[in-house]
Amino acid sequence: MAPSVQQLPEDIPAPSLEKLGITNDAPEEVLQEAPKQAPKQAPKEVPNVKRQIDLEGGKTDAKYPQYLPTWNHGQKYPPLEPFTHVEHGKGADATFKDLLPEGSKIQKLTPSIGSEVTGVQLSKLTAAGKDQLALLVAQRKVVAFRDQDFADLPLQEALDFGGYFGRHHIHPTSGSPEGFPELHIVHRYGATGSEFEAFLANRNSTVSWHSDVTYEAQTPGTTFLYIFDTPETGGDTLFANQVEAYNRLSEPLKERLHGLKAVHSGFEQAQFSRDRDGVVRREPVKNEHPLVRTHPATGEKALFVNTGFTRSIVGLKKEESEALLAFLFNHISRGIDYQARVRWAPKTVVVWDNRVTVHSATADWRTGERRHLARITPQAEVPFETPYVKGDVETKA
Numbered sequence: 001m002a003p004s005v006q007q008l009p010e011d012i013p014a015p016s017l018e019k020l021g022i023t024n025d026a027p028e029e030v031l032q033e034a035p036k037q038a039p040k041q042a043p044k045e046v047p048n049v050k051r052q053i054d055l056e057g058g059k060t061d062a063k064y065p066q067y068l069p070t071w072n073h074g075q076k077y078p079p080l081e082p083f084t085h086v087e088h089g090k091g092a093d094a095t096f097k098d099l100l101p102e103g104s105k106i107q108k109l110t111p112s113i114g115s116e117v118t119g120v121q122l123s124k125l126t127a128a129g130k131d132q133l134a135l136l137v138a139q140r141k142v143v144a145f146r147d148q149d150f151a152d153l154p155l156q157e158a159l160d161f162g163g164y165f166g167r168h169h170i171h172p173t174s175g176s177p178e179g180f181p182e183l184h185i186v187h188r189y190g191a192t193g194s195e196f197e198a199f200l201a202n203r204n205s206t207v208s209w210h211s212d213v214t215y216e217a218q219t220p221g222t223t224f225l226y227i228f229d230t231p232e233t234g235g236d237t238l239f240a241n242q243v244e245a246y247n248r249l250s251e252p253l254k255e256r257l258h259g260l261k262a263v264h265s266g267f268e269q270a271q272f273s274r275d276r277d278g279v280v281r282r283e284p285v286k287n288e289h290p291l292v293r294t295h296p297a298t299g300e301k302a303l304f305v306n307t308g309f310t311r312s313i314v315g316l317k318k319e320e321s322e323a324l325l326a327f328l329f330n331h332i333s334r335g336i337d338y339q340a341r342v343r344w345a346p347k348t349v350v351v352w353d354n355r356v357t358v359h360s361a362t363a364d365w366r367t368g369e370r371r372h373l374a375r376i377t378p379q380a381e382v383p384f385e386t387p388y389v390k391g392d393v394e395t396k397a
C-alpha cells in the first residue's frame, strides 16, 4: 500500500470536486477555493473577478451575502515578511475572570480537547478578556462560543477583533469578500447525492486532517471560524489534540523526534488552484518546521505534522521519511480518544489554536444545503522547540 504521505488531497480529480461542490470547502484549507464553472449563459471569457453571487444568477438565499466569496485574478501579493509576534496568552490570568464572568458557562466536550462556552459575547471582550481567550484556547485547543453577534458586525470590525491576536494572513488561493482579502471564506452549496457518490468513487472519505497554512514561516495561532449558513445536519468540524498525540508516544520515539524538522509545502495547493482556473494571489513557499513544537503560552509540546502540507522529514531517506510520516499521520487520525467534534449552529464562533491541533471538515451531507463560514487567521511566532525532557508532560487541560 502506498504511504499516505503520497495520497495528497490535491490529487483528487478536479471534476469530482467540482461536482461535489466543495471547490472552496471541505478541509477548510486543502480542498478549497477556485470558483465553480460559470453558468452556460455567461460569457465564455474568464472575467478578471468571479463572484459567487453571479454564479447563482445574481441573487442568493445566503443569509450573509456580504460574505460570499469573490475570486480576483488581479490580486497579487508579495512574499510575506517576518514580523514580531506578541503572544497574548502568555502570562494571561488563568482564572479567566475577564473572559468567563459570572453567569457564563463552560463545558468540556472531551477530557483533553474542546470546550463549549455560553453567556459570553466575544465582540465585547476587554484586552484582558482577549488575552485570557488566547490562553483558554491554547489550553483547551478548540472552544466553541455560542450565540455570538460576530457575523453581524461590520466586516472590518470582525477583522479588527481578530487582528489583536496576530498579523492577518492573506490566503494565497482563497476567495474572499471584495475589499477584505484577509477573510478566508469556506463555502459549499448545491451538491446532491449523486455528485457525492461521484466524489467518493475516488476516495473513501472526505476527512483530511491538516493545520492551516503550515507552509508559512510563521504559522497561524489563535484562529477564528464563524458560520452563516449550515446544513441542518452534517458539516461538523473535527479537531485532534496534537499535544496529546505527542504525549501518547513512547519516550524513545519522542526523544528521536526532537531535533528533526519537516518540510511543509504550499506548492501543491497553488497548483491545484491553477489547474482549475483558481487564483494564486501569492507565489507558493516551502518552510521547514520542527516535528515537535512548544507552545509559547502553555509550554506544552505538540506534534507538528499534518497530512495537508507536511511532505518529508529533513535528513531522512525517502522510505524512512515516508514510513515515519505515515505512522504519525495514522497515529493522529485514529486518535479518537484525543479528538473533538464541533457541531455548528447559527451564531457559533469556533476558536482553535492552530499550533497544537489538526482539523478536518466533514463533507457528509447530500442535501445541497449551503454551508458558509469565514475564517480569520492571525499568524503567530516562528515554530520553535524546546529540548526533550523525559516524562515531561504538561497537563494544562
Ligand SMILES: [Fe+2]
Pocket: 027, 028, 029, 030, 210, 211, 212, 359
Ligand atoms: Fe483548515
